Amino acid sequence: MAQLTRREISQQDYERVQSSTEFRELRKRFRAFAFPMTVVFLVWYLLYVLMSAYATDFMSNKVIGNINVGLIFGLLQFVSTFLITALYVRHSNKNTDPIADELRAQLEGDATSGRLEKGAKNA
C-alpha cells in the first residue's frame, strides 16, 4: 500500500489562494474560454436540431448528388466538435495550465513544509 506522504492542505491555505490575484486570473481565463464556448456550441447544436424539426424543406435541398443541406449541416456538427476540442486543449496548455501548476506546487509545497507565506511570494 502507498503511504500518503503529503500533509493535508489547510482550510486557510485554500481561502488564501482563492483570494490571490493568480487564482483570480486562473479562474478568469478558465471561464473566459469555457463559458462562451459552451454557449456557442449549444446554440449551434440547437440551431441544427430546430432546423431539422421545423425547416425540413430547406434541409432537404440537394447540394451535391443525393447529399442534402441537412446532411452537410450534421457533418459540420462533427467538424465543430473536433475543432472546439482542439481549441480547448490549446487554450489549456497555453493559458491555464502554467498558473494551475504553479499554484498547486505552491499549495502542496506549503503543506509539506508547513510554511505559510501569506501569499506575499511575489510582492
Place this chain on the structure above:
Amino acid sequence: MPETPGEPVLNIAIFAAFVVLTLFITFRASRNNASAADYYAAGRSFTGTQNGTAIAGDYLSAASFLGIAGAIAVNGYDGFLYSIGFLVAWLVALLLVAELLRNTGRFTMADVLSFRMRQGPVRMAAATSTLVVSIFYLLAQMAGAGGLVSLLLGVSGAFAEGLVVFVVGALMIAYVLIGGMRGTTWVQIVKATLLIIGAVVMTVLVLAEFNFNPSSLLGSAAEAGSELEPGAQYGLTGTSKLDFVSLALALVFGTAGLPHVLMRFYTVPTSKDARKSVVWAIWLIGGFYLLSLVLGYGAGALVGPETILASPGGVNSAAPLLAYELGGTILLGVISAVAFATILAVVAGLTITASASFAHDIYATVHKKGARTETSERDEVRVARITAVVIGAISIVLGILVLRAGINIAFLVALAFAIAASANLPTILYTLFWKRFTTQGAVWSIYGGLIICVGLIIFSPVVSGAPVNAATGVSPSLFKTVDFHWFPLNNPGLVSIPAAFLLGYLGSILSKEKPNEAKYAELEVRSLTGAGAEAATQH
C-alpha cells in the same frame, strides 16, 4: 434470406473465444485489488489514452452500434440525430466537468456533489439517482443482448431468451468481482478496439459496393426507403417535432451526468490525463459515429428497412444483417460477437459504478464511525462486491421482463440520458460554479429532476397508449393493452431538465442555511489547480 442467417455454432464459438480472452485479462489484472482506490478506480494508474479508449468502450454501447445503425436504416435522417447529440454532448464533459471532477472527487459522482454540502442527504440523493440511471442503462443493454441472440440463434422462446440474459448477467458479475475497475477497464479497451476495427471493415465493404461514391449509397438507401430528408420519424405532427427537440436536449445534457462515465475520470492519475482521456474519446467516438452513418444507410440500401423490421431482432438487427449481406456467416459471427462483447463490457462498467455508489455513498455513510481506515475501506469493498451480485440479479430479472417489448435500444438509452441530464447535471454544474448553491438546492434538484423525469416517462406513450406501428403491427408501448398516458412526449427532457435547474435555484435561494463559503473556496481552488487531488497508488 433465411429467417436466421448464419451458423449458430460458429457464432457461439467466436463469442466464447472473446469471453475466454477477456476473462483471462481480467484475472491477470485482478492481482492488485486490495484497496478501495484499486477496486473502484484501478489505482488511478491508467494513461489518458488508455482511459480514453475505455471511455469510448463504455460509451459505444449496444445503443450506439446496433441502435443508431438501426435507427438510420429505418428512420433515415432522424436516426442521425442520435449520433450528433451523443457526440456534441462530450463538449459539456470536456469544457465544464471532467477535469474539475477528477480534481475534487475520489470514487463516485456523489463525492463531488456532497463536497461542500451536508454529506448525508446529498450523498443519499446522488447515490439514488446513480442507481436509477445505471439500472435504466442496464435494461437497454440487456434488451439489446436478447434481441441480438434471438436473431443469431433463431430462438424467440421466453426460456431461451431468458437464458441468454442470465448468461450475460452472470458473466458481467464475474468480470466485476474478479477484475474490479482495472479488469473492467481492460475489457472496455479490448472491446472498443474490436468494435472500431469491425466498423471500419464494414464501412469499407459498404462503400466498395457503391464504388466509394457516397451519393450513390444515399441514392440506393433512399430508393429502399431510408429517408434522406429530416422528418421521417419526428416530422409528422407538432408533438413529434417537440419530441425531437426534447430528445436532442436529453442527449446533449445527459453524457456529462452519466455516473459510469464520470467514474472513469478517477482511473487516471491527474486532471491533465482526464482531459487527454476526453479528447481521445471524442476522436474515437466521433469517428465511430461517422462510420455508423455509412453502416446505417448501407443497411438501408443493401438489406432494406422492411426486411430489418421483419427480422427476429427488429430494428436493432440492422448491423448484423448488413454484416451477413456483406461477408456471409463469418462476418456475421464476428460482428455479432463484437456486439455481444460490447454489451458485456458496458454492463460490467455499469455494475461497478452502481455497486461502488451503494457501498461508498450509502453503506459507508450510514456506517460512518470516525475516520476512514484501511479496515473500513476493505469492508466497503466487500459490500461493493456483494452489491454487484445483487445488481446483477436485479438486472437479469428486469432484463428478461423488458426484453420482449421490442423498443429501439438507442431510444431506451436516451431515457437514461434524460434522467442523468435532469437529476445529475444541474447539481454538478451548480456545485462547481455557483457559490450560493446549498444542500437544499442539491436535494431538490436531484430528487425533483429524478421524480419529474421518471414520472413523465411512466405517463408517456413509452409505457402505455402509443398507437400501433404500421410496419410491425404492434404498439411500441411497454404495456400494450392498457392506456394511462397523459404526457404526450416520449422523451421528457424538454420539461424535466429546465425543471431540475429551476428547483436547484429555488431550493438554494429559499433555504435558511448559508452556503459554506470555506468549503466552496476549497472546492474552487482544488478543482482548478488540482492541489490536494487523489494521487495514483503505488504498488
